[in-house]
Amino acid sequence: MKKLIMFGKALVTFAISLAATSGVALLLSVACQRSDQSASMAPDSAATGTSAIALKAVNAYPKLTFESPVEYTYAEDGTNRVFVVEQAGRIRVFDNNENASSAGTYLDIRNKVAHGGEMGLLGLAFHPKFSENGFFYVNYTKDNPRQTVVSRFKAPSAGASTIDPASEVVLFTFSQPYSNHNGGKVLFGSDGYLYVSTGDGGSGGDPQNNGQNRSSWLGKILRVDVNSTEKGNYGIPADNPFKGNKEGAREEIYAYGLRNPWRMSFDEKGQLWVGDVGQNKIEEIDIVAKGGNYGWRVKEANQPFNAANSTSTDKLIDPIWQYTHDNGDVSVTGGVVYRGQNNPALRGKYVFADFASGRVWALTQNGSKADNQEIVSKAGSISAFGEDQKKEMYLCDLSSGHILKLAAR
Ligand SMILES: [Ca+2]
Incomplete structure (x- = not known):
C-alpha cells in the first residue's frame, strides 16, 4: 500500500490502474512531482495548552467487513441503524451494535457507478426530514461521459431495508475532465441546505484553473436547496453569494x-470544516465561510503555487x-469536531487523519489559529470520519474494510 501511494504521487496512470486491478483504491491526490518549489512551512506544531491524549483505533464492528468504505452515517430516523458507503456503488445498513454480524444491502447502484482510483460512490446524506419523505442524496462518478452525479433516492418507508435504484432523481451532473479529485461529500447544514464538495477536476496543478473559475462547478463547495424546484429538482438559496x-x-x-476537498463536516457552532488535499507539499484544514476563496491554484495552503494568469483580487x-x-x-x-461521550478528552477538538501515514490528530481551535496533537500514530488507511446518532465518531479504513473507533490506550 505504501509503495502504491508513493507511485501514485509520481505516476498517475500506473497507480490508478494498479489500484483498480488490486481492488485497493487510492483516494489520494495524484500528480507529477515538481522540483522547483521552495520548502514549505507548517505552523508551529507545538501543542500549547493541550495535554497528551493517548488513544488507539479499534475495530468497532469486529464481525463486519466492507469493500472500500468511504462514508459512515445515520438517518436521524429514530432507529439504531447506521449506513456504510462502499466505493464501488453500494450502501450497506446494519444495527449499530458492536456484535452486529451482518449488514444488509440498502442500495446497490454498482451498475451506474464508475469506480477505482478516486472515482466511485463517494457521498451519502439523509434529508433532515427523511422520516417523513424517505429522501436521501448521493454523489457518485460515472463513465461515458465521465461525470459527477448528485442525485436523490426515495425510501418507500422510513424503515425500509432496501431501496429501489429506479427511485433515482438526478439533481445535477457536471463533467469530470480527469478521473481524480472528485470531492464527493454531501451533507446538510443546520440551514437545511445540501452542501456538496467538488474537486478541481483532477490531473495535477489544476491545469484548467477550475478552482479560481467561478463559472465552473469544480474546485468548489456548492450549496443547494433540495426542497425547491427552481432549477428542476433543486433551487438556489436566496443568500448564496452568486x-x-x-x-x-x-x-x-x-x-x-x-x-x-476530501471530507467535510459541520461542528456545533455551524463552522464548516474541510480537509483539502494538497499538491506535492502541503495538506490543509480550512474553515469554510460563505463566499470565501481558499486560494487554490494560486496558493497551496499558505504558500505561493501558481499565480500566473490569476486576475483575482479576492482575499x-x-x-x-x-x-x-x-x-x-x-x-x-x-474529520469531525468530536461531540460524543466515549472520549471526553477529544470533546470540542477537530479529529482528522492522513490517508497515507495513518496518523490521526486532534486540533484545538483558538480563534483563527489552532494547536494540534497526534493522538494515534497509525490507524489505517482512513478514508472518512462519521458519526452515529449519539454523535460517537467512527473512522472508515479503506484498506482493511473495517469501521474503527477510538478508545483509551
Ligand atoms: Ca487553500
Missing part, C-alpha cells in the same frame, strides 16, 4: 478555490491548519 449574478458565476457556489483565505509531507504524510482526510 445568486442572480450577471458575470456567469455558478449560482450553486458557496465557496471556491479548493483542490480536492485568499489561508488554512486554520496545515502540514507538510516531511514525515510521510501525503493526503489529508478531513
Whole structure:
C-alpha cells in the first residue's frame, strides 16, 4: 500500500490502474512531482495548552467487513441503524451494535457507478426530514461521459431495508475532465441546505484553473436547496453569494478555490470544516465561510503555487491548519469536531487523519489559529470520519474494510 501511494504521487496512470486491478483504491491526490518549489512551512506544531491524549483505533464492528468504505452515517430516523458507503456503488445498513454480524444491502447502484482510483460512490446524506419523505442524496462518478452525479433516492418507508435504484432523481451532473479529485461529500447544514464538495477536476496543478473559475462547478463547495424546484429538482438559496449574478458565476457556489476537498463536516457552532488535499507539499484544514476563496491554484495552503494568469483580487483565505509531507504524510482526510461521550478528552477538538501515514490528530481551535496533537500514530488507511446518532465518531479504513473507533490506550 505504501509503495502504491508513493507511485501514485509520481505516476498517475500506473497507480490508478494498479489500484483498480488490486481492488485497493487510492483516494489520494495524484500528480507529477515538481522540483522547483521552495520548502514549505507548517505552523508551529507545538501543542500549547493541550495535554497528551493517548488513544488507539479499534475495530468497532469486529464481525463486519466492507469493500472500500468511504462514508459512515445515520438517518436521524429514530432507529439504531447506521449506513456504510462502499466505493464501488453500494450502501450497506446494519444495527449499530458492536456484535452486529451482518449488514444488509440498502442500495446497490454498482451498475451506474464508475469506480477505482478516486472515482466511485463517494457521498451519502439523509434529508433532515427523511422520516417523513424517505429522501436521501448521493454523489457518485460515472463513465461515458465521465461525470459527477448528485442525485436523490426515495425510501418507500422510513424503515425500509432496501431501496429501489429506479427511485433515482438526478439533481445535477457536471463533467469530470480527469478521473481524480472528485470531492464527493454531501451533507446538510443546520440551514437545511445540501452542501456538496467538488474537486478541481483532477490531473495535477489544476491545469484548467477550475478552482479560481467561478463559472465552473469544480474546485468548489456548492450549496443547494433540495426542497425547491427552481432549477428542476433543486433551487438556489436566496443568500448564496452568486445568486442572480450577471458575470456567469455558478449560482450553486458557496465557496471556491479548493483542490480536492476530501471530507467535510459541520461542528456545533455551524463552522464548516474541510480537509483539502494538497499538491506535492502541503495538506490543509480550512474553515469554510460563505463566499470565501481558499486560494487554490494560486496558493497551496499558505504558500505561493501558481499565480500566473490569476486576475483575482479576492482575499485568499489561508488554512486554520496545515502540514507538510516531511514525515510521510501525503493526503489529508478531513474529520469531525468530536461531540460524543466515549472520549471526553477529544470533546470540542477537530479529529482528522492522513490517508497515507495513518496518523490521526486532534486540533484545538483558538480563534483563527489552532494547536494540534497526534493522538494515534497509525490507524489505517482512513478514508472518512462519521458519526452515529449519539454523535460517537467512527473512522472508515479503506484498506482493511473495517469501521474503527477510538478508545483509551
Ligand atoms: Ca487553500
